[in-house]
Amino acid sequence: MRRRTLSGLAIAACAFSLAATLAPAAHATGGHGKDHGGSHAGSAPAYKRVGYFTQWGVYGRDFQVKDLETSGAAAKLTHINYAFGNVSADGKCFTGNVPGEADAWADYVRPLDAAGSVDGVADTDDQALAGNFNQLRELKAKHPGLKVMISLGGWSWSTHFSDAARTAASRKAFVSSCIDLYIKGNLPVDGVRGGDGAAAGLFDGVDIDWEWPGSAGDSDTVHRPEDKRNFTALVHEFRTQLDAYAKSGAASRKGGHPGAKPRHYDLSAFVPTSPEKIDAGFDVPRIMRDVDFVNLQGYDFHVSGEKTTAQQSALYAKDDFSVDQTVRAWLRRGAPARKLVMGMPFYGQGWTGVTGGGDGLGQPATAPAPATWAAGYEDYKALKKLAESGTYKVHRNVRDGSAWLFDGTTLWTYDDPQVLRTKTAYIRDHRLGGAMFWSLDGDTDDGELMTAVDRGLSRR
Template identity: 80%
Template sequence: MRRRILGRLAVATCAASLPVSLLAMAPASAESRTSHTTTPEYKRVGYFTQWGVYGRDFQVQDLDRSGAAERLTHINYAFGNVSPDGKCFTGNVPGEADAWADYVRPLDAENSVDGVADSDTQALAGNFNQLKELKAKHPGLKVMISLGGWSWSTHFSDAVRTPASRKAFVSSCIDLYIKGNLPVDGARGGAGAGAGVFDGIDLDWEWPGSEGDTDTVYRPEDKKNFTALVREFRTQLDAYAKSQRGTSQHGKAKKHYELSAFVPTAPAKIDAGFEVRKIMRDLDFVNLQGYDFHVSGEATTNQQSALYARDDFSVDQTVGDWLRRGAPARKLVVGMPFYGQGWTGVTGGGDGLHQPAAAPAPATWQSGYEDYKALKKLADAGTFEVHRDRRNGHAWLFDGTTLWTYDDPQVLSTKSRYVRENRLGGAMFWSLDGDTADGELIRAVDRGLGGR
């Protein structure tokens, strides 16, 4: 059961753009490291998938074991859903909500961050409780609830059509996730049961004003309504933070709830759905789509996440398009994939790239999509040859029949250097469960951004 954040791109070409280095003139983001240093740092945002605790058996505790938690500034929890009546909700509805994974499922001592088994009587268990324990162990680490994703953006457009509907929608999300008023499920949930888990909201509407998943509604007015939605979230989050300041000792607390968004690479989608200068005033940062430039459903093999690409989608093109539309460099966080896109039945010879293919490649969870940790095993086994385009910053595996385009530590180091050189906001990863058990990818990004 995989609900994808990975938005499909229209088949299009993009005009060559000015080098980002000429556009990014704002100072770098200044975020404190979560635990092992106080040096100003870049954001490191990793998506934790709700459903990864099942087949992949990727638990919150694995972020601690791998060393990822101490290298992250933010965890985006994927995903929260929007109901047909325009409200944030949870429950146990197959394909729509999974309260069991979120806050009901008990964890034993072996799989718990603090080494203590969940009891039958505690109000908060599951992933939410483990995230809270992870934050206690790594002060400064923030957790955001990501709303929508590829499959759960269905009702966004309906939810934000009027000022009244936007106000009600935002209020419901803050009530559920920020205030932590979770539905009662046996001993779990209740008023305030989830308080302190989430530090902000991440909007993953795919896509306002343009086509997304097959059942996702979109309208031309989504563009202005998205701006109004961002403003409403900022207003209500700030008001709630202000209301909490008098409740702490001496009344000195100054909590800031962060607000971010996942945004597309295609210029047509940017222009259809985003008033860039306006939304950037209220957003703390945006996570740029830095992957799925080409996908395994296409008939020809191609790169999915190149740093540079002439007359094609690329990281540099995406950054440049957002800068030119008025986004501050310090608020642009570059998305980096912890997975690959793959094709099989590749013909035409050579290194396999830009060649006809018969179908998406067989894979562990979904044809055409494979975690980095599995692709690393293919590379290490020697049956696939690693190819690199060093000039354009991407890599792929090819065995003569099957091709996988992916990012390995070498590619991610180059991208991290690009983030530094262009004084951008940091790096984002989809998704943390694709990394190796020892956090090979996140360690490479951490070093590239100036960590240890």
């Protein structure tokens, strides 16, 4: 996934850079680099709608869990992936208040007043769970079918995945620590917050966002040739321990009700578009036995760090990365269509100093475009205003399913509702598992992109 280089602790910790996934091109700072598919029979809607909620978005962006309710997005989502959980140097899931590494304050310590709370009730000084975790719990109470997943890793926090997955013993210990922290909800004590079972019942599964097994990722991320084998074993260890915990009865005692049938914990992974990265790190037929779905990288095909402008998320493209190429690459390697969830960007990649004339695409550029949070990366809600300003012209390649803005000097490549309608038709036509979005804070206040996807997937 991608990461954002916003400012502050949360941002550094969680910037997803997907483009690096892709190849020679440098990754961007932004969200996922972030995909999905079908679930167990009788337990999932026809299509998954998976949105990433960024831990750090509650700061400078002031995007709160409550905004998912007021925008109408919560009612249209099937899954919220909470980005991110980190992996320590000793191969364990952990949290705390460690600048650039963990942010317990945002997760479960920070109190919300009545105006900022989903249920309209202010947090008290003595409750064990506050922050984003408590607000997500309140959101689930309003939407009983909504699932919340903890997403582990991302571009910046995949550093220690290879070490954690290296041996059978390390995998077992790693997965056990993640289940203890997030599924059992045993949070570290921070004043009155946290404690055993403080977040029990909140998380409905785990999303593995290792970027990338067997291939280079962020500059400090370890990767080894044996990562492919170890990733397969890690996925199986997660499936084994999640199922064992569900069957133990403890899951219904913590957050469920006595006598309830064992719950199923979802397991997903964020996976790349590059065929080279797929082959280096993913034994597709074997991991597909254990995951409920995978989230396909559907953006950052090209990023603003490159010297030439290009599409970042086209549905089709000749001799280039595209959504269709990604889907076909996974199908050819044995992935069931129903377990493939198409990633969609709620942001754009931008360049300035564009020369060469024409519509700006495929032309030299001097630098990433100025933007609100990070150069070369802009939320859809800001790009919509540019499109409506009269200064930029909206260009489309209807055949390829892509759109971009160009004012003669600055170009932004992005998805708007028209592009997303084309992509949702593709999901229906190819019987894929659904759609995923990086990230929910990039949408408009009234959830314009989320609504476009929901309507597109709801057509028969």
